[in-house]
Amino acid sequence: MGTLMDPDDEAGSEVPTVSASVSGPPNPELKKLQVFKVYKRRWFVLLVFCLINCSNATIWLTFAPVANQSAKHLEVGLEEINWLSLVYMVVAIPLSFGTTWMLDTFGLRITLILGSWLNMFGAVVRFCGVLPYGKFAVLYPVVMLGQTLGALAQPLIIFAPTKLAALWFPDHQRATANMIASMSNPLGILLANLISPMVAKTSGQIPALLIAYAVPACIICCLATVGIRSSCPPTPPSASAEFSNSEPFVQGLKLLLKNKNYLVLLVCFGAGIAVFTCFSTLLEQILCVNGYTNDFAGLCGGLFIAFGIVGAGALGLYVDKTKKFNESVKINMCFSTLACIAFAVVSQLRDQNVAVAAVCSLFGFFGFAIYPVAMELSVECSYPVGEATSAGLIFISGQVQSVLCVIVLQALTKRLADSPTSTCGSAVLSWKVPMLVMAGLSTLFTCCFVVFFHTRYRRLETGTNKESNGSIPTEHAPSVQG
Numbered sequence: 001m002g003t004l005m006d007p008d009d010e011a012g013s014e015v016p017t018v019s020a021s022v023s024g025p026p027n028p029e030l031k032k033l034q035v036f037k038v039y040k041r042r043w044f045v046l047l048v049f050c051l052i053n054c055s056n057a058t059i060w061l062t063f064a065p066v067a068n069q070s071a072k073h074l075e076v077g078l079e080e081i082n083w084l085s086l087v088y089m090v091v092a093i094p095l096s097f098g099t100t101w102m103l104d105t106f107g108l109r110i111t112l113i114l115g116s117w118l119n120m121f122g123a124v125v126r127f128c129g130v131l132p133y134g135k136f137a138v139l140y141p142v143v144m145l146g147q148t149l150g151a152l153a154q155p156l157i158i159f160a161p162t163k164l165a166a167l168w169f170p171d172h173q174r175a176t177a178n179m180i181a182s183m184s185n186p187l188g189i190l191l192a193n194l195i196s197p198m199v200a201k202t203s204g205q206i207p208a209l210l211i212a213y214a215v216p217a218c219i220i221c222c223l224a225t226v227g228i229r230s231s232c233p234p235t236p237p238s239a240s241a242e243f244s245n246s247e248p249f250v251q252g253l254k255l256l257l258k259n260k261n262y263l264v265l266l267v268c269f270g271a272g273i274a275v276f277t278c279f280s281t282l283l284e285q286i287l288c289v290n291g292y293t294n295d296f297a298g299l300c301g302g303l304f305i306a307f308g309i310v311g312a313g314a315l316g317l318y319v320d321k322t323k324k325f326n327e328s329v330k331i332n333m334c335f336s337t338l339a340c341i342a343f344a345v346v347s348q349l350r351d352q353n354v355a356v357a358a359v360c361s362l363f364g365f366f367g368f369a370i371y372p373v374a375m376e377l378s379v380e381c382s383y384p385v386g387e388a389t390s391a392g393l394i395f396i397s398g399q400v401q402s403v404l405c406v407i408v409l410q411a412l413t414k415r416l417a418d419s420p421t422s423t424c425g426s427a428v429l430s431w432k433v434p435m436l437v438m439a440g441l442s443t444l445f446t447c448c449f450v451v452f453f454h455t456r457y458r459r460l461e462t463g464t465n466k467e468s469n470g471s472i473p474t475e476h477a478p479s480v481q482g
Contacts, residue, residue, distance in 0.1 A: 027128060033405030038236040042168040043241060045108075046177060048227050049164055050184035051220045052116045053157050057125055057188025058195070058213050059150040060088050064281050065196040065298045066209070068288075068424065071204035072431045074140045079286065079410070084147050085281045089399040091151035096399070100154040100392035101249045108163055113224055115156030120221040122149030123214035129422035130207045157185070158395060160376050162387035165234040171460070172320060179316030179372040186305045186312075186368055189280055193301030197294045252385035256393060261455040262382045266397045269374045269448035272333065273398025274405040275340060275442050278368055279304070286431045291421035300360040307361040308368025315369040323460060325377040326453070329370055333446045340442040344435035350421060383459035389437060405441070409434035 063070040067081045074081070103111045129142030161181035200209040256262050262388040283304075284297040311332075319328055339362040346355045375391045382390040413429040422428045 002123050018121070029411070036232070036237050038170055038173075038237045039233045041169070042177075042233065042237075045168060045228060045271055046181060048220075048224050049112060049157075049160060049181055050187075052119065052224055053114060053181065053184040054188035054191065055123075055213075055217045055220050056115070056119050056153055056157050057185045058120065058192045059126070059147070059217065060154065061085060061189050061192040061280060062126075062196060062209065062213055065284055065301060066206075066294060067199045068294070069200050069203045070206060073206040074143065075141050080140065081157045082281065082410070083404065084144065086403060087144065087147050088154055089277070089403045089406075091148055092155045092399045093396060093403070095152065096155045096159075096392055096396040098318065099159055099388075102156070103159055103163055103384045103388035103392075104249055105236060108160060108167065109228050109231040111156050112160060112228055115153040116221040116224040118149050118153035118156070120214075120217045122146045122151075122153065123210070123217040127210040127214050130210060137418055138429060149172060155392070155395070159388050159392045161372070162379050163339070164392040165376075166387050168237060170237040175320040175373065175376050176316045178376055179312050181313045182311050182372040183368070186308055186371075189304050190305030190309075193298045193305065197298040223393035234387065237280045249386070249389060253393075254340045255385050256382055257392060259382055261453055262378065262390070262419040264449060264453045265374065265378055265381065266394055269329075269370070269378075269394055269423070270397030270401045270444045271441060271445035272367070272370065272374075273395075277398070277402035278405050278409055278438060279343075279363070282409065282431075285424065285429070286347055286435065288424040289335065289416070289422055289428060289431060290348065291352070291423060292356070293423055296353065300357055303361045304358055304364035304365070304367070308364035311365040311369035312372055316372055319373050319376070323457065325373055325380060325457065326455065327379055329374050330450050330453075332366045332370045332373075333449060335364060336370065337439075337442045339366060340364035341439045344439040347435060348432050377455075380457040380459050381455035396397075407440070409438060412437060 004218050005384055063081050063084045067078055070084075071081050087256050091342065099111075123146065126143050128144060129139045161178050166175040196209060197213065200206050200213055226479030242441045256266075278303065283301050284294055287297045288294070314330055315332065319325055339359055342359045343356075343363055346359050349355070375394065378390045378394050379387050381387075409431075412434045413431055414433070416422075416428045416430050
């Protein structure tokens with residue numbers, strides 16, 4: 001006689017299985033039955049990951065909302081300040097392949113703890129770079145070193161949401177878990193857009209700003225080191241979780257490069273990431289030309305992220321119930337492109353605070369909602385390739401295109417001889433042409449995605465087939481008696 005675990009028991013630590021002793025001849029199919037369990041501590045692992053991801057994002061965009069104050073304090077130009085953000089993309093590109101291999105080989109725990117330590121050291125080193133040292137009062141290279149350490153941590157952290165969701169959460173919670181983990185990054189961007197202008201109103205307050213970001217990074221590092229005890233639960237939460245690493249890393253890469261739908265997603269969604277990175281990095285510089293203050297730019301960045309989190313939450317819950325990944329991504333990409341076009345127009349107008357704020361909100365609502373669903377879609381269309389590999393290449397594509405996009409948009413700016421309403425300080429640049437180019441790129445890649453991307457949901461199909469052949473999730477398992 002054998003019985004399955006109670007569906008409501010989430011705290012167990014042993015691997016429950018079904019006994020095959022029944023009256024009559026042994027049933028070989030019954031021996032294959034296995035109970036899939038979920039554990040309450042999955043929410044703690046998710047919380048710690050969100051804190052690490054959020055902290056890394058605040059360190060990434062510390063200087064962008066206060067670019068002029070930062071340039072004055074560090075005694076450099078705006079281009080050097082932009083590179084404090086761009087270094088995250090430049091460093092992540094060559095390291096990303098190693099990170100995907102590390103995540104699939106050494107597991108979630110080691111990867112996240114290493115990422116949290118690098119993030120902490122980066123925050124501390126940045127602060128040391130602005131401490132007074134006599135005539136060497138400010139050391140821009142030291143601040144850049146701190147940013148580089150944070151950049152080393154980013155791929156270790158940002159590749160993990162799909163892996164974490166697959167290993168710790170059942171099928172009906174996977175998209176929601178991925179959404180929560182992924183949106184902790186834009187939440188950090190939101191906090192950076194709100195905290196940086198609030199703390200660093202003058203150039204002399206930059207050191208206070210850096211210590212404000214360093215203290216939480218240290219606390220979160222300790223929490224991750226002590227709190228994350230394993231990479232995965234003792235018992236998998238779903239059938240597909242058993243085969244999360246079914247393809248070796250190199251073989252997985254080969255399969256991805258032969259997958260037409262994945263390549264379309266790789267290029268088109270990577271372009272979407274690039275557009276959003278440009279928006280977040282350059283927002284203050286775009287708006288200040290027409291008289292909008294740093295505080296207003298920070299507010300617009302905050303609305304962009306806040307509405308994005310709301311949109312991502314709603315779409316994540318919807319996709320978890322309906323599994324309509326493809327339709328959801330395509331519709332939201334179309335609406336986010338319309339919002340991008342609207343921003344390209346209203347950002348060049350003066351005294352249009354309400355219109356600019358509304359467009360930024362809509363841009364975030366539709367655009368950010370795409371990210372976690374598209375990452376899940378990348379796994380669905382490429383299964384059985386590992387989650388870290390399929391999602392990681394999407395991130396690499398976004399980083400490469402982000403660097404190119406920021407450089408190209410900056411090159412297309414035109415210095416203005418006079419702008420009486422400008423709040424940009426000495427460097428006044430026209431962003432009219434770059435904004436139109438950004439809107440055009442968004443339109444082009446959205447059209448390509450809508451027309452050329454069509455895929456089956458391979459992971460969902462595999463999980464359904466395995467469960468129908470004998471693997472029974474805990475929450476759906478009946479009592480079996482002999």
